[in-house]
Amino acid sequence: MRLARFVLLLLTFLAGLCFYFAQGDGSKPAPPDPIIALIATARAELINHAPFPPSSRAPLTAARIHLQAGRPERARALILPELVGEWSAEAHYLLGILESRAQLWQRTLDALTLALTPGAAYPEKPIAPFRLARALEETGRIPAARLAYQLDHDLSGDGEALFRLGLLDIEAGHFPKAKANLENALGRFTQPQARSRTLAALSDISLASNDLSQARDLLEQAAVLHQHPELLHRLAQLCRRMGDTEAAARYAAEAGE
Amino acid sequence: MTDVTDSSGLGILPLRADLEPQALIEVKGGGLALIDGDGDGDLDLFLPRCGGSTSDLSQASGGRYLENLGGLQFRDATATSGLSFSHWSFGSAVGDVNGDGLDDLFVCAHGPNMLFLQKPEGGFMDASDSAGLAATSAWSSAASFGDLDGDGDLDLYVANYVKFDFDSLPKPMLFRGAEVFGGPMGLVAEPDEIYFNQGDGTFIPATAHFASPKPAYGLGVVIADFDANGTQEVFVGNDSGPNFFFQRKGAAPSQGDSASPSQETSAGGSTGTEVHSADEQAALFFTDCGLTSGLAFDQNGLGQATMGITLGDVNRDGLPDLFTTNFMGDRNTLHLNLGDLLFDDATRRWGLGQLSVPYLGWATTFLDLDCDGTEELLVFNGHVYGDLICREQGWKHRQAPLLFGQEGNRFAQIRATEAGQWVLTQGVDRGAVRGDLDGDGDLDLICRSLSGSLRVLRNDALPGRSVLIKLSQPNSKNPSGIGSRIALLGGPEPQHRWITSSGTYQSANAQHAQFGTGPSRGPFHIEVTWPDGTSEKFPNIMPGMNFVLVRGSGQ
Numbered sequence: 047m048r049l050a051r052f053v054l055l056l057l058t059f060l061a062g063l064c065f066y067f068a069q070g071d072g073s074k075p076a077p078p079d080p081i082i083a084l085i086a087t088a089r090a091e092l093i094n095h096a097p098f099p100p101s102s103r104a105p106l107t108a109a110r111i112h113l114q115a116g117r118p119e120r121a122r123a124l125i126l127p128e129l130v131g132e133w134s135a136e137a138h139y140l141l142g143i144l145e146s147r148a149q150l151w152q153r154t155l156d157a158l159t160l161a162l163t164p165g166a167a168y169p170e171k172p173i174a175p176f177r178l179a180r181a182l183e184e185t186g187r188i189p190a191a192r193l194a195y196q197l198d199h200d201l202s203g204d205g206e207a208l209f210r211l212g213l214l215d216i217e218a219g220h221f222p223k224a225k226a227n228l229e230n231a232l233g234r235f236t237q238p239q240a241r242s243r244t245l246a247a248l249s250d251i252s253l254a255s256n257d258l259s260q261a262r263d264l265l266e267q268a269a270v271l272h273q274h275p276e277l278l279h280r281l282a283q284l285c286r287r288m289g290d291t292e293a294a295a296r297y298a299a300e301a302g303e
Numbered sequence: 304m305t306d307v308t309d310s311s312g313l314g315i316l317p318l319r320a321d322l323e324p325q326a327l328i329e330v331k332g333g334g335l336a337l338i339d340g341d342g343d344g345d346l347d348l349f350l351p352r353c354g355g356s357t358s359d360l361s362q363a364s365g366g367r368y369l370e371n372l373g374g375l376q377f378r379d380a381t382a383t384s385g386l387s388f389s390h391w392s393f394g395s396a397v398g399d400v401n402g403d404g405l406d407d408l409f410v411c412a413h414g415p416n417m418l419f420l421q422k423p424e425g426g427f428m429d430a431s432d433s434a435g436l437a438a439t440s441a442w443s444s445a446a447s448f449g450d451l452d453g454d455g456d457l458d459l460y461v462a463n464y465v466k467f468d469f470d471s472l473p474k475p476m477l478f479r480g481a482e483v484f485g486g487p488m489g490l491v492a493e494p495d496e497i498y499f500n501q502g503d504g505t506f507i508p509a510t511a512h513f514a515s516p517k518p519a520y521g522l523g524v525v526i527a528d529f530d531a532n533g534t535q536e537v538f539v540g541n542d543s544g545p546n547f548f549f550q551r552k553g554a555a556p557s558q559g560d561s562a563s564p565s566q567e568t569s570a571g572g573s574t575g576t577e578v579h580s581a582d583e584q585a586a587l588f589f590t591d592c593g594l595t596s597g598l599a600f601d602q603n604g605l606g607q608a609t610m611g612i613t614l615g616d617v618n619r620d621g622l623p624d625l626f627t628t629n630f631m632g633d634r635n636t637l638h639l640n641l642g643d644l645l646f647d648d649a650t651r652r653w654g655l656g657q658l659s660v661p662y663l664g665w666a667t668t669f670l671d672l673d674c675d676g677t678e679e680l681l682v683f684n685g686h687v688y689g690d691l692i693c694r695e696q697g698w699k700h701r702q703a704p705l706l707f708g709q710e711g712n713r714f715a716q717i718r719a720t721e722a723g724q725w726v727l728t729q730g731v732d733r734g735a736v737r738g739d740l741d742g743d744g745d746l747d748l749i750c751r752s753l754s755g756s757l758r759v760l761r762n763d764a765l766p767g768r769s770v771l772i773k774l775s776q777p778n779s780k781n782p783s784g785i786g787s788r789i790a791l792l793g794g795p796e797p798q799h800r801w802i803t804s805s806g807t808y809q810s811a812n813a814q815h816a817q818f819g820t821g822p823s824r825g826p827f828h829i830e831v832t833w834p835d836g837t838s839e840k841f842p843n844i845m846p847g848m849n850f851v852l853v854r855g856s857g858q
């Protein structure tokens with residue numbers, strides 16, 4: 047049994063390495079991030095896994111309620127004693143949520159790494175890779191973040207991971223891939239805000255090819271969906287660049303400049 | 304690059320202990336300055352001290368002057384340098400303010416700022432009072448010299464930060480759940496100061512000639528001709544708010560004078576100075592076009608911390624693009640210069656955003672480390688909060704630099720396997736300077752930490768693959784041509800450099816331009832656009848050589 051587990055881990059580690067090198071982020075070669083093996087292991091465990099059962103640990107169930115109600119310190123008080131013992135992975139997941147809300151990304155990463163302990167079962171485990179990806183991205187571990195987003199997408203089919211991958215693709219200069227990911231995300235989003243920020247990201251790709259008209263069109267579509275000062279500022283800048291001073295002034299005023 | 308700190312004589316003890324900072328003023332400095340202070344042709348080092356007594360901000364041990372002995376060896380020559388002062392000091396700027404052919408040093412302090420004129424026999428004399436620059440007592444962060452009014456001499460912009468007093472420290476604040484020292488938010492911003500040079504190294508206040516927006520927390524300033532029209536603009540990096548970008552507009556509306564300052568320039572070969580009447584001088588007017596230019600904010604209209612500033616031409620169009628460094632959790636920012644004083648935040652598209660997010664950036668510079676004709680981009684990093692808080696919160700107090708190489712229209716990180724181990728060295732870094740310190744034609748680096756310890760990085764690029772250019776304007780009030788643009792032409796792509804008196808972070812780089820030429824044997828030619836906008840060509844520029852290009856001797 048131990049041998050089989052070892053072989054499984056070895057294979058997933060190697061698969062992770064292959065996947066990592068196949069992805070590429072446009073940067074020059076870096077030593078493999080050790081967390082990549084963890085993501086590969088999580089992939090092997092979570093893909094095609096049946097839904098996990100509801101939590102059976104009362105303090106952690108209560109911690110979730112406090113988290114949802116915006117009472118982080120009360121949640122933390124319930125989570126901390128659970129960080130060792132049978133429910134430690136679940137407790138670490140909830141701790142990771144707490145830390146990510148405070149934007150303490152290294153602490154988020156530390157917690158979520160333990161939350162993905164193989165074999166641990168709690169209802170949110172399938173969405174832990176997305177939260178792990180955010181922490182990896184914010185701590186600058188981009189290749190590993192890409193893998194975690196990809197895993198989240200494969201698990202959930204959700205647009206959010208595609209959106210984040212699209213942004214990373216823009217950073218990496220992979221504009222066709224970025225466009226495909228963002229358009230795919232756009233097709234999955236129904237909320238106006240999510241669609242708006244995706245259109246704004248697509249406009250960045252248009253700017254890369256110096257297609258100012260298309261960039262403006264996308265930003266204007268985005269602004270119709272969700273009129274946010276950041277979007278209006280970008281529109282004002284773009285209109286100045288295009289020489290449309292009247293529109294630039296209008297958007298600038300709307301942005302509160 | 305090879306770290307040669309130990310053998311340089313600069314591995315001196317830190318100027319102050321690396322303690323847990325208790326106040327904002329303890330974490331914002333400082334810079335470095337390269338200046339030939341003894342006329343021997345090499346670059347000596349000035350190190351401001353931003354530490355000392357916390358009960359009396361006028362009591363510190365001043366700066367240090369470190370004489371270059373050649374071969375990247377330095378010795379402490381502070382005692383005989385004449386650089387004697389005691390205030391906490393932060394940034395510095397280098398320029399020949401009195402046109403005597405010797406570079407002078409301006410030091411930004413908490414309290415009166417200082418101007419040290421270089422003496423013909425070497426060393427410096429304090430001319431702060433006689434030059435009219437010691438009148439204020441603000442906390443000044445950084446300064447830059449440039450010919451703002453177009454009369455040919457070097458004027459001065461001083462970026463000021465906040466009103467600060469150890470006796471009335473701001474209340475601690477919460478940052479991501481951690482209690483940290485307060486500021487700058489909530490503190491009163493100090494207005495910046497501008498001075499016009501009267502031609503003899505004495506200055507008169509000129510702040511009234513700037514349409515000053517609301518005072519902001521100034522941390523950095525650079526003066527250059529951003530739109531290549533023969534007048535100088537001023538970019539001011541402000542902490543936690545909109546940056547300023549001052550453009551010379553001509554007559555001030557409030558003066559009721561519609562006359563614009565003369566835009567005429569003299570013929571090539573002369574020193575190209577403009578002479579203004581007193582009325583014209585009074586009418587000069589700069590307006591802040593930060594918002595309309597796109598430099599006030601990042602792409603999303605958000606104010607940034609804007610610590611480090613560097614200029615480079617990443618898209619090879621001959622206009623200076625601007626890169627700034629920012630706080631942890633924010634991105635560093637690349638503003639592409641589109642011409643006509645319009646800029647585009649292209650950070651993400653150029654691959655410079657997400658990698659910088661975990662870092663707190665300070666000094667930054669474009670420089671062609673490997674002399675291949677394309678500039679790399681370097682950022683030094685380090686946290687503002689102390690080690691104990693950082694450990695608790697999962698932040699890195701000491702941080703490694705980030706080095707990027709350009710590949711087409713984007714940058715990619717260069718790692719230690721290619722760059723060397725020096726990119727792995729973690730520090731609480733602040734200012735840095737670049738310059739050819741050992742006379743081999745490539746650019747070396749010195750970086751300082753918050754505590755004042757230095758790191759000396761020798762460039763070991765292949766010899767014979769670069770050209771080093773110094774400018775000379777004889778009989779001019781700006782002999783080293785601060786504000787000029789230098790283009791190396793004749794290679795696969797044009798390369799451009801700008802001669803400025805300040806940069807990286809609160810620092811003054813060497814005022815020479817280095818161009819990598821790769822394996823090419825040349826010849827190349829240089830085109831100099833002098834500060835007044837006139838151009839001059841210099842042919843037969845051969846790799847592996849240093850040149851002093853004298854105005855009027857070209858074509």
